[in-house]
Amino acid sequence: MNYQRIHHWRLKYLPTRTYTLILASVIGCFSGLAAVLLKTSVHHLYTFLSTGWEIKHEHIIYTVFPLIGIILTVVIVKKFLKVNLGHGIPSIIYAVSKKSSRLRPLMMYSRMVTSFITVGFGGSVGLEAPIVVTGSAIGSNVASFLHLDYKKRTILLSCGAAGALAAIFNAPIAGVLFALEVILIEFNIASFIPLLIASASGTIVSKILLGEDVMFAYELKDKFLFSDILWFVCLGFITGLVSVFFARINHGVDKLFWKFENPFMKAMTGGIILGIIILFFPPIFGEGYSSIKNLLAGNANEIINNSFFQSFNQNKSYILLFAFLLVFIKMFASSLTIAVGGSGGLFAPALFVGGVTGFCFSNAINQLRMFKLLSESNFVLVGMCGLMSGMLSAPLTGIFFIAEITGGYELFIPLMIVSSLSYMTFTYFETHSIYTKQLVMSGNLYIGDKDKQVLSQIDMDKLIEKDLKTVTKDMTIEEMTQIISSSKRNIFPVVDEDEKLLGILLLDDVREIMFDEENRKNVKVLEVMHDPPAIVDLHDPVDLVMTKFESTNAWNLPVTNNLKYVGILSKAAIFSSYRNTLKRI
Numbered sequence: 001m002n003y004q005r006i007h008h009w010r011l012k013y014l015p016t017r018t019y020t021l022i023l024a025s026v027i028g029c030f031s032g033l034a035a036v037l038l039k040t041s042v043h044h045l046y047t048f049l050s051t052g053w054e055i056k057h058e059h060i061i062y063t064v065f066p067l068i069g070i071i072l073t074v075v076i077v078k079k080f081l082k083v084n085l086g087h088g089i090p091s092i093i094y095a096v097s098k099k100s101s102r103l104r105p106l107m108m109y110s111r112m113v114t115s116f117i118t119v120g121f122g123g124s125v126g127l128e129a130p131i132v133v134t135g136s137a138i139g140s141n142v143a144s145f146l147h148l149d150y151k152k153r154t155i156l157l158s159c160g161a162a163g164a165l166a167a168i169f170n171a172p173i174a175g176v177l178f179a180l181e182v183i184l185i186e187f188n189i190a191s192f193i194p195l196l197i198a199s200a201s202g203t204i205v206s207k208i209l210l211g212e213d214v215m216f217a218y219e220l221k222d223k224f225l226f227s228d229i230l231w232f233v234c235l236g237f238i239t240g241l242v243s244v245f246f247a248r249i250n251h252g253v254d255k256l257f258w259k260f261e262n263p264f265m266k267a268m269t270g271g272i273i274l275g276i277i278i279l280f281f282p283p284i285f286g287e288g289y290s291s292i293k294n295l296l297a298g299n300a301n302e303i304i305n306n307s308f309f310q311s312f313n314q315n316k317s318y319i320l321l322f323a324f325l326l327v328f329i330k331m332f333a334s335s336l337t338i339a340v341g342g343s344g345g346l347f348a349p350a351l352f353v354g355g356v357t358g359f360c361f362s363n364a365i366n367q368l369r370m371f372k373l374l375s376e377s378n379f380v381l382v383g384m385c386g387l388m389s390g391m392l393s394a395p396l397t398g399i400f401f402i403a404e405i406t407g408g409y410e411l412f413i414p415l416m417i418v419s420s421l422s423y424m425t426f427t428y429f430e431t432h433s434i435y436t437k438q439l440v441m442s443g444n445l446y447i448g449d450k451d452k453q454v455l456s457q458i459d460m461d462k463l464i465e466k467d468l469k470t471v472t473k474d475m476t477i478e479e480m481t482q483i484i485s486s487s488k489r490n491i492f493p494v495v496d497e498d499e500k501l502l503g504i505l506l507l508d509d510v511r512e513i514m515f516d517e518e519n520r521k522n523v524k525v526l527e528v529m530h531d532p533p534a535i536v537d538l539h540d541p542v543d544l545v546m547t548k549f550e551s552t553n554a555w556n557l558p559v560t561n562n563l564k565y566v567g568i569l570s571k572a573a574i575f576s577s578y579r580n581t582l583k584r585i
Contacts, residue, residue, distance in 0.1 A: 028201030031135030067271030069121025129345020135164030163202030239386025240425020270340025358383020393433030
């Protein structure tokens with residue numbers, strides 16, 4: 001009753017647009033608060049685990065932590081949360097595409113808990129995807145609680161994503177662009193303003209609670225030189241190719257560990273492999289931002305310290321080789337962490353791989369001593385942009401993210417060059433981003449096809465008519481007459497004793513026989529039934545169902561599940577649902 005009064009008051013005194021902006025601000029604040037909470041809790045856990053070890057080669061002890069973190073995550077997921085984690089961002093895109101932008105309330109905290117354990121214990125993934133999922137779930141559930149329609153629910157879901165990402169990096173413009181490029185299926189100006197409000201709100205909350213202590217920030221030291229343009233062009237193509245390689249490694253590792261049936265055995269195997277990797281390559285431990293900061297500060301030798309190879313920390317060639325290996329090992333380690341049950345995202349790994357790629361490229365050129373020295377810190381930053389633009393298919397996000405964390409637009413031209421070339425290179429080899437590839441392949445997302453996108457949101461199971469009278473093949477027409485008299489339809493599915501569909505019988509097929517007293521006692525259903533024009537499987541996507549209707553010119557088709565009859569689906573019902581869905585979105 002109280003809610004109804006508030007709802008009526010809102011309709012009377014508060015315009016819808018103003019109401020949406022207020023909600024966007026509130027959701028941005030809560031998303032920012034969640035981002036701060038997750039970031040600080042992981043920092044404290046990491047500090048607790050990484051201090052107090054007074055043993056020789058103390059980095060060896062860190063190899064055990066990721067195994068513990070992954071196993072704990074799997075236990076919590078399987079025994080308590082009982083959800084399937086996988087990659088976070090695709091679950092949001094799937095919800096927008098197929099679930100009317102509805103996310104389960106559980107998602108408002110589940111990934112915060114699991115990523116806190118996985119990343120806090122050194123899993124080689126990032127916090128960005130979990131916090132974006134959390135923010136999106138907050139927006140979706142607030143909209144659902146207030147009974148808002150699909151459009152507003154989608155906008156508020158995106159507001160949660162924008163506010164969360166903006167808060168964790170103090171990058172409000174990047175937060176908005178990420179929501180537009182990755183989350184929203186379609187963009188219009190009506191969705192832009194709420195995103196700005198939410199992103200600004202999330203940033204303000206982060207500023208109040210953390211001050212300048214954001215996830216990652218850097219003050220530019222070197223200016224951009226136009227003489228470096230050619231090298232940035234080369235870097236653009238290289239980061240595009242690295243993006244392709246990262247995406248394919250991720251898909252391959254997912255496919256490899258999908259074969260494990262026992263989740264705990266999978267977690268154990270993955271955790272041990274990850275521990276061995278960290279034993280030889282300590283920078284793989286955790287998100288990797290400390291390594292990027294060392295590269296930016298010109299302390300490249302720090303990335304090789306605390307490893308078995310630290311005796312070579314003054315040898316530039318060995319450092320370059322070590323960094324080059326890190327690029328590919330980080331790809332595998334990040335993909336492995338998620339594939340075996342860990343919770344996290346690929347945003348931070350993309351930044352790590354991009355930054356190290358930029359360092360390797362510029363450092364290799366500088367070691368040749370054949371050209372003018374390049375600013376390695378600038379190439380690290382622009383390399384990060386290149387991987388975001390390529391692998392994540394978010395070129396604008398990549399450009400403005402680096403511009404915001406560096407506090408200016410000094411690198412804007414090289415960022416634009418590398419971003420565009422990396423994106424073009426990636427899309428030449430891969431049609432879809434790492435976030436959307438599996439969804440498109442499984443038929444759960446249609447990019448650029450409005451009709452298919454609308455059809456994909458139709459719940460076919462709700463359109464199936466399951467109250468039609470069925471008949472058996474051995475039934476006589478006279479026996480069938482009793483069923484016809486109580487039926488309001490002229491379609492009669494023929495089934496066997498196991499309810500498997502054998503054929504279809506129409507009223508027109510038996511009309512004459514029904515009035516022939518001699519024949520109706522002798523003619524059986526088997527003699528007059530016929531095969532349906534096509535059969536719809538219960539799990540067929542709606543666009544495939546429409547293809548079957550169009551190819552057969554039928555208006556009604558039977559639906560089966562493992563050959564068993566389920567009901568009848570009509571083209572008219574799909575058209576009606578299509579119109580309603582189109583109005584709704």
